[in-house]
Amino acid sequence: MGRPLAINGDAAIALAWKQVNPDVVAAYPITPQTIMVEAFSDYVADGQVDTEYICAESEHSAMSICIGASAAGARVATATASAGLALMWEMLYIAASMRTPIVMAIANRTLSGPINIHCDHSDTMGARDSGWVQLYGENVQEAYDNTIMAFRIAENMKVRLPVMTCIDGFIITHALERLETLDDQVVEDFIGLYQATRPLLDIGNPTTYGPIALPDYFYEIKYQQAVAMGSVAAVTKEVMADYAKVSGRRYKLVEGYRTEDADHVVVAMGSTSGTLRHVVDRMRERGSKVGSVKIRLFRPFPSEELAAILKGKKGVAVMDRALSPGTGGALYSDVLQSIHDIPDAPKVTNYIYGLGGRDVMPEQLEGVFEEVMAGNGERINFMGVRI
Numbered sequence: 001m002g003r004p005l006a007i008n009g010d011a012a013i014a015l016a017w018k019q020v021n022p023d024v025v026a027a028y029p030i031t032p033q034t035i036m037v038e039a040f041s042d043y044v045a046d047g048q049v050d051t052e053y054i055c056a057e058s059e060h061s062a063m064s065i066c067i068g069a070s071a072a073g074a075r076v077a078t079a080t081a082s083a084g085l086a087l088m089w090e091m092l093y094i095a096a097s098m099r100t101p102i103v104m105a106i107a108n109r110t111l112s113g114p115i116n117i118h119c120d121h122s123d124t125m126g127a128r129d130s131g132w133v134q135l136y137g138e139n140v141q142e143a144y145d146n147t148i149m150a151f152r153i154a155e156n157m158k159v160r161l162p163v164m165t166c167i168d169g170f171i172i173t174h175a176l177e178r179l180e181t182l183d184d185q186v187v188e189d190f191i192g193l194y195q196a197t198r199p200l201l202d203i204g205n206p207t208t209y210g211p212i213a214l215p216d217y218f219y220e221i222k223y224q225q226a227v228a229m230g231s232v233a234a235v236t237k238e239v240m241a242d243y244a245k246v247s248g249r250r251y252k253l254v255e256g257y258r259t260e261d262a263d264h265v266v267v268a269m270g271s272t273s274g275t276l277r278h279v280v281d282r283m284r285e286r287g288s289k290v291g292s293v294k295i296r297l298f299r300p301f302p303s304e305e306l307a308a309i310l311k312g313k314k315g316v317a318v319m320d321r322a323l324s325p326g327t328g329g330a331l332y333s334d335v336l337q338s339i340h341d342i343p344d345a346p347k348v349t350n351y352i353y354g355l356g357g358r359d360v361m362p363e364q365l366e367g368v369f370e371e372v373m374a375g376n377g378e379r380i381n382f383m384g385v386r387i
Helices: 008-020 034-045 059-072 082-087 089-097 124-125 139-154 184-191 217-230 232-247 272-285 302-308 332-338 364-372
Strands: 004-007 024-027 051-054 076-080 103-110 133-136 163-168 177-180 254-257 265-269 292-296 297-299 313-319 347-352 380-382
Touching: 004 008, 004 292, 008 034, 008 103, 008 139, 008 163, 008 177, 008 184, 024 034, 024 059, 024 177, 034 051, 051 059, 051 177, 059 076, 059 082, 059 089, 059 184, 059 313, 076 082, 076 254, 076 364, 082 089, 082 124, 089 217, 103 124, 103 292, 124 177, 133 139, 139 163, 139 232, 184 232, 217 232, 232 380, 254 272, 254 302, 265 302, 272 292, 292 302, 302 332, 313 332, 313 364
Parallel strands: 024 051, 024 076, 076 103, 103 163, 133 163, 265 292, 265 313, 313 347, 347 380
Antiparallel strands: 004 177, 133 297, 254 292
């Protein structure tokens, strides 16, 4: 095992990239992602990696470079946040449709307007249908671990899809925490040599990427993406099992906390999951049979695993750190479709919270539990908003 470090989430991701040593990193800095590319560019300048690092003129250009490099046969990584992800929009779909296994770190930050540089999940929620796998990390350790595992997931021959590794902006990107690293050789062995498939630079086997596909072929191409996405959950479980062998850290697609005998459960993603466990412990001391669920893999959504945890519960609240105006939150919708076949399915309510970086206090989360336990709360609730 490597040595423990005091490090923030951005720097932890840059360190993971250093150990992976990708062939190409193309990026444009944007708060709160900037430290990732600054730290990694230092590794490049110091000769600690063999990576071709390109500071592009925009995020759209960065993703375009990544797609071209991946199609040419390179192992590729990048990073962005918020408006930077939005500027990539067209290219996100192209990266997935061309089956380029790019790994992209996202420092979750709200999308304007008004202009705001702080955390919510509106950026990646908007990209949920682009065909990218999405992994969410709760803390600095998961930021590092998810990054390493993401390369194995993306490059698996049953998948060959791009992967986003998401962490809450400023809350995780800039917070110093203890990180247990792996040795460089362990990471290198775990990742393995990159196996390009039909690279553009293989002139002996000419390949066309990104051709026009009219109605006679387009549907089948999208179906192939759906089939590949259908393999992601099983592949991710395999990768997580292998990672546990080298790291000692065991991860799941969905993690329940004190849910076995819980009557009421709250579901969340990202850094709020840790606060929820603290609240669960505090309420358990008072005799409340409550639990929490953390979603790590958001796309594809782990419906089967979540349904198994929520079966038999009396009430469920879903915390969404993004708003889909007119319908509530995306996580809420996914939870509902996951349990629609459960007999006597629990009542599910939605809590929109933390938009634009609004603080989330344990007392507020206790209030959510209390409302769920009392059977109160609207279908869509706006936690902490001033009305």
